[in-house]
Amino acid sequence: GAVVSQHPSRVICKSGTSVKIECRSLDFQATTMFWYRQFPKKSLMLMATSNEGSKATYEQGVEKDKFLINHASLTLSTLTVTSAHPEDSSFYICSADPGTSDSYNEQFFGPGTRLTVL
């Protein structure tokens, strides 16, 4: 149980285009989903927290107009990288929090999406 999927797993796009990444909790409902960015040989950096039906909360330094997050349902959150540039190339990982008392503070992670901007 507690499976989180991401789609696509890899995407290559041209500079200036927008890319949408989907994050789905397959067998549970997630009141909260998180988006992380991971640089090569580096840690995961939290970008934003999204709650179903409300606006995402972005971490300091993350451009909310560049990284649009939508949490339309309890099983789906999307990250759209708008007007992507080569510096946006990275590994994007989502996670989902079931929000149940017996899994407090535990997140389940997706496999990640490798974005390459040419």
Added chain:
Amino acid sequence: AQSVTQPDIHITVSEGASLELRCNYSYGATPYLFWYVQSPGQGLQLLLKYFSGDTLVQGIKGFEAEFKRSQSSFNLRKPSVHWSDAAEYFCAVGDWGSRLTFGEGTQLTVNP
């Protein structure tokens, strides 16, 4: 703000040898501590977590970790490493709202 330090970027051990991965944290209150493992092509998998109670916690795949408040540490251990344990290991501290702060990670290589 909370922070996590994993002093060892890369560790190499022989199969069958014991393993200890270090983790130090900085957090103002009682921390929620986690160890995750990341393998290529797979999502981060939770190995174990500490919220309260017994400071020695057991996890999956034979891993354990000990919370030492006086040292602000949460080191991960395994008595006998298997080749399949080769991966990237992340220590993390959680705060309100389930926000996680990760360490830089330790890459584990297992020699046959």
